Amino acid sequence: xxxxxxxxxxxxxxxxxxxxxxxxxxxxxxxxxxxxxxxxxxxxxxxxxxxxxxxxxxxxxxxxxxxxxxxxxxxxxxxxxxxxxxxxxxxxxxxxxxxxxxxxxxxxxxxxxxx
Amino acid sequence: xxxxxxxxxxxxxxxxxxxxxxxxxxxxxxxxxxxxxxxxxxxxxxxxxxxxxxxxxxxxxxxxxxxxxxxxxxxxxxxxxxxxxxxxxxxxxxxxxxxxxxxxxxxxxxx
Numbered sequence: 726x727x728x729x730x731x732x733x734x735x736x737x738x739x740x741x742x743x744x745x746x747x748x749x750x751x752x753x754x755x756x757x758x759x760x761x762x763x764x765x766x767x768x769x770x771x772x773x774x775x776x777x778x779x780x781x782x783x784x785x786x787x788x789x790x791x792x793x794x795x796x797x798x799x800x801x802x803x804x805x806x807x808x809x810x811x812x813x814x815x816x817x818x819x820x821x822x823x824x825x826x827x828x829x830x831x832x833x834x835x836x837x838x839x840x
Numbered sequence: 841x842x843x844x845x846x847x848x849x850x851x852x853x854x855x856x857x858x859x860x861x862x863x864x865x866x867x868x869x870x871x872x873x874x875x876x877x878x879x880x881x882x883x884x885x886x887x888x889x890x891x892x893x894x895x896x897x898x899x900x901x902x903x904x905x906x907x908x909x910x911x912x913x914x915x916x917x918x919x920x921x922x923x924x925x926x927x928x929x930x931x932x933x934x935x936x937x938x939x940x941x942x943x944x945x946x947x948x949x950x951x
Contacts (some may be wrong), residue, residue, distance in 0.1 A: 767941030831883030
C-alpha cells in the first residue's frame, strides 16, 4: 500500500498479558516514530528509529515497553504485563528523513484496550 | 502546567461559518508549528506547517503564529461538514522528530 499501515486496528487484552503492535512504514522511509494518544490528551512521543537503530527511547513510559525495527522496514512495539493505564491509541509515523514535517505520515493507529 | 494548551471544545458551527482554533504554549524555544486534522478512527494528517512567526494561507485555511504572545491560531473559512474532525496543534524546537501536541479540539460543522 501507499501509506503507513498498522495492525491490528483494535486490540482488547486482559491486564497482565503481553501485546505486540506492528507498523509497516512507507517504502523507502528511513525514519519511523511511535506516539501514544490517550483519551482527551495530546499525542506523546515514545520512540523513534533511524534505520534499525533507536537513538531516542526517552519517551517509553516504563521498562515494560520496548520496540524494535528490522530491515529498515517493519517495527514492532511490545508492551509486557499490560496495565489499564496502557489503554490508548498507539500511532506510528514514517518519513524519508528524521523530521516530523511535511514528508511525515501517520498510520491509522492501533486502539489498545486493557480490561 | 502543560507545555501546550488547547481548548478541547467541542465546537459546533453552521456550514459556511469561520472556525477559529488556538493553542498557547510555554516553551519560548518552539520554532516549528503545525496543525493536524484527525478524523474519527484515523491517524492525524498534517494541514499546515509554519516556521517562526507570521501568517500562512492555504486555500480556506490560515495559520497564524505570534511568538511574542506564545499563541498560535488556525482559521477555517467557509467551513464545510467535511471539516468536522479533531484539530491538533503541535510544535517543536527543531525540525526533528519530537513534537509537543495539544489535546485537540473537536469541531462539528452542521449542514
